Structures are given as structure tokens and as C-alpha cells.
Amino acid sequence: MSVVDSKETVKEIFINYLKVHQHRKTPERFSVLDEIYSVDGHFDVESLYIQMRKKRYRVSRATIYNTIELLIDCNLVTKHQFGKNLAQFEKSHEFRQHDHLICEDCQKVFEFCDPRIHQIEKTASAFLGFEVTNHSLNIYGKCNRLANEGACEHKNKIK
Amino acid sequence: MSVVDSKETVKEIFINYLKVHQHRKTPERFSVLDEIYSVDGHFDVESLYIQMRKKRYRVSRATIYNTIELLIDCNLVTKHQFGKNLAQFEKSHEFRQHDHLICEDCQKVFEFCDPRIHQIEKTASAFLGFEVTNHSLNIYGKCNRLANEGACEHKNKIK
DNA sequence: GTTTGTGCAAATTTTTTGCATTACA
DNA sequence: TGTAATGCAAAAAATTTGCACAAAC
Numbered sequence: 001m002s003v004v005d006s007k008e009t010v011k012e013i014f015i016n017y018l019k020v021h022q023h024r025k026t027p028e029r030f031s032v033l034d035e036i037y038s039v040d041g042h043f044d045v046e047s048l049y050i051q052m053r054k055k056r057y058r059v060s061r062a063t064i065y066n067t068i069e070l071l072i073d074c075n076l077v078t079k080h081q082f083g084k085n086l087a088q089f090e091k092s093h094e095f096r097q098h099d100h101l102i103c104e105d106c107q108k109v110f111e112f113c114d115p116r117i118h119q120i121e122k123t124a125s126a127f128l129g130f131e132v133t134n135h136s137l138n139i140y141g142k143c144n145r146l147a148n149e150g151a152c153e154h155k156n157k158i159k
Numbered sequence: 160m161s162v163v164d165s166k167e168t169v170k171e172i173f174i175n176y177l178k179v180h181q182h183r184k185t186p187e188r189f190s191v192l193d194e195i196y197s198v199d200g201h202f203d204v205e206s207l208y209i210q211m212r213k214k215r216y217r218v219s220r221a222t223i224y225n226t227i228e229l230l231i232d233c234n235l236v237t238k239h240q241f242g243k244n245l246a247q248f249e250k251s252h253e254f255r256q257h258d259h260l261i262c263e264d265c266q267k268v269f270e271f272c273d274p275r276i277h278q279i280e281k282t283a284s285a286f287l288g289f290e291v292t293n294h295s296l297n298i299y300g301k302c303n304r305l306a307n308e309g310a311c312e313h314k315n316k317i318k
Numbered sequence: 319g320t321t322t323g324t325g326c327a328a329a330t331t332t333t334t335t336g337c338a339t340t341a342c343a
Numbered sequence: 344t345g346t347a348a349t350g351c352a353a354a355a356a357a358t359t360t361g362c363a364c365a366a367a368c
Contacts, residue, residue: 023347026342029348061333061351081242081244086332114279128260128271130260130298130303131301132298132299133301134300135298136297140291140295182322182323184367205356205357222325224359
């Protein structure tokens with residue numbers, strides 16, 4: 001699926017969500033969605049705001065916060081908390097569910113998939129009669145500098 | 160191990176940590192540790208602060224933040240981020256490693272253990288040569304109100 | 319006696335809220 | 344046209360920082 005197709009698809013999903021929930025289809029909401037699906041990796045509200053101001057869009061922080069909440073509700077965006085008090089977000093449609101390995105030295109975030117997490121989800125939810133909607137698994141550690149030369153920007157990296 | 164023994168043990172660990180890292184042994188640091196190990200479950204800095212002020216202790220928020228950082232560093236306290244921008248903490252010495260199921264309706268947090276998470280940790284860390292220090296697995300969902308009557312304080316609970 | 323740690327308050331940072339105005343339906 | 348959504352700025356909430364004073368070592 002091309003980037004353009006993906007944007008079309010998520011826009012349709014969003015339009016449908018807005019219709020079903022009787023929310024208005026404003027240009028601001030679509031520009032936030034479009035911008036989020038133009039970016040790879042994680043982002044926070046402030047950087048998205050600055051990025052959108054630099055470009056063609058005119059949106060307020062309040063609208064970004066509001067729109068992201070809607071996008072999370074219709075599963076087009078995922079929220080992360082990597083241990084700091086700054087919420088990070090990520091587009092999530094048609095992306096393989098993945099979890100994160102966070103390097104405590106360089107703060108870089110790596111992604112990985114492991115199907116076994118679903119078994120754990122099932123067991124744990126059955127244990128208390130939970131109806132699971134999603135999960136968040138973060139593994140913290142130190143990325144091996146030698147094995148990942150260049151992948152990790154250490155503060156004290158040997159130049 | 161009794162509560163008193165546990166407090167003695169963690170105090171020794173903390174004393175040793177402070178010695179090794181050449182930090183001073185102040186009464187404030189020990190009272191924060193003592194108070195944390197008197198409380199069950201999760202807590203945030205503000206509630207710990209209020210609780211300590213109500214009781215015998217006289218500590219500032221800044222000191223609590225500072226001390227908790229040291230306690231995290233010596234593995235006596237664990238930090239959690241359950242999706243909100245309020246850091247939650249928990250004593251962690253001699254407590255079985257566990258993960259969390261969070262109810263999106265009532266915000267209640269349930270604990271569970273699953274040894275399979277360690278296999279995932281191993282696989283994921285081997286994948287990128289990570290040296291794992293810890294992990295955080297949060298499963299979000301809706302606790303079954305009927306099956307857990309009384310366990311979950313729903314906002315719209317049927318009275 | 320040095321120097322780290324503390325308390326307090328001010329500053330920062332991130333998110334939320336109130337309200338007048340705009341614009342979708 | 345009625346009402347939800349927006350922008351802005353102020354407020355709130357959580358954490359960090361600066362500095363004078365206290366107290367470990």
C-alpha cells in the first residue's frame with residue numbers, strides 16, 4: 001500500500017468515525033491526521049505543532065490535543081509513555097503491532113514484535129475477566145554500543 | 160518476612176547504596192524510604208508528600224523527588240506510567256516482579272505475573288544486543304463488572 | 319570547615335480549560 | 344441558524360531549578 005493510499009484509507013476511516021459519532025468534519029482535524037500520517041516514528045504534541053506551523057497548516061495546540069484524542073479513539077493513533085512525562089504518539093493503522101526497547105543511555109527507541117505477548121494477554125485477561133483493548137510493553141536496557149555502532153547516539157560516544 | 164524485617168533490610172540496602180555512591184545519610188532520605196515501605200500499592204509524589212506532612216515527617220516535595228530517584232537507582236522503588244502524565248511509584252524490594260492490567264472504565268489497576276515475559280525479554284534483547292535492566296507491561300481493557308462485582312468502582316456503577 | 323542536601327518558592331514543561339469567535343451541518 | 348469546534352491565552356498540574364541556610368562528614 002502506497003503512502004497516498006494509506007492516507008486515503010485512514011481519512012475514510014476517520015470520516016466514518018466522525019459521522020458515526022456525530023462530530024464535525026473540520027479541515028483542522030483532517031490536517032492533523034494528514035500530518036501525523038506523513039511522519040514516521042514517534043512524535044509529541046509540541047513538535048507536531050511546531051512542524052505544522054512551519055508548513056502550510058494553521059492549527060492551535062488545543063485542536064491538536066483534541067484531534068489526537070479522537071484519533072486514539074478510532075485506533076488511528078497510539079499513545080506511549082516511555083517513562084518521561086511527555087506523551088509520545090504514533091500512527092497505528094495497518095502497522096504491525098509492535099513493542100519497544102528503550103535504551104537508557106541514548107534514549108533511542110527500537111521496535112520489535114513477538115506473538116507470545118498475545119498469549120500473555122489472553123491468560124492475564126482470562127484471570128480477571130478482562131476484555132482487553134490493547135497493551136504496552138516497554139523493555140528498558142542498554143543498547144550494545146559495539147554491536148550497534150551508529151544506531152545509538154551516545155552522549156559519550158567515541159568519535 | 161515481617162514488615163519490620165523488610166524495612167530493616169531495605170534500610171541496610173539503602174545505607175550501603177548511599178555509602179558506595181558517597182551520598183549523605185540524611186534523616187529525610189530515611190523517612191521517605193520508611194514511609195514508602197509502609198504503604199501498599201501505588202502512590203504518586205503529591206499523595207506521599209501530603210501523607211508525610213500529616214504524620215510525623217517534615218519533608219519538601221523536592222526532597223521526595225530527589226530521594227525517589229535514588230531509590231529507583233538502587234531498585235527499591237519502581238516507577239510506572241499508566242498512560243497519564245502522573246508518575247506512579249511502588250516499593251519493589253522482595254516483591255515478585257509483576258505486571259499490570261488497567262481498567263479503562265474505573266482506572267483500577269490489577270496485578271499479574273507471567274513468566275513468559277522473560278522469554279520475550281530474552282528474545283527481544285538478543286535481537287538488538289540489548290542488556291535488559293527491566294520492563295513494563297501494561298494491558299488495558301475493561302474489567303468485567305459482573306464477574307468482579309465490588310472490585311471495580313465504575314463511575315456509572317449500578318447502586 | 320567543606321560541601322552536599324534541604325526547604326521554599328519561582329520557573330519550566332505539558333496539558334487542560336474558559337470564552338469569544340468561526341464555521342460546519 | 345444553532346451548536347460544536349477553533350484559537351488564544353490563562354490556568355492547572357507535575358516536575359525541575361536556584362539559592363540561602365542547615366547539617367552531614
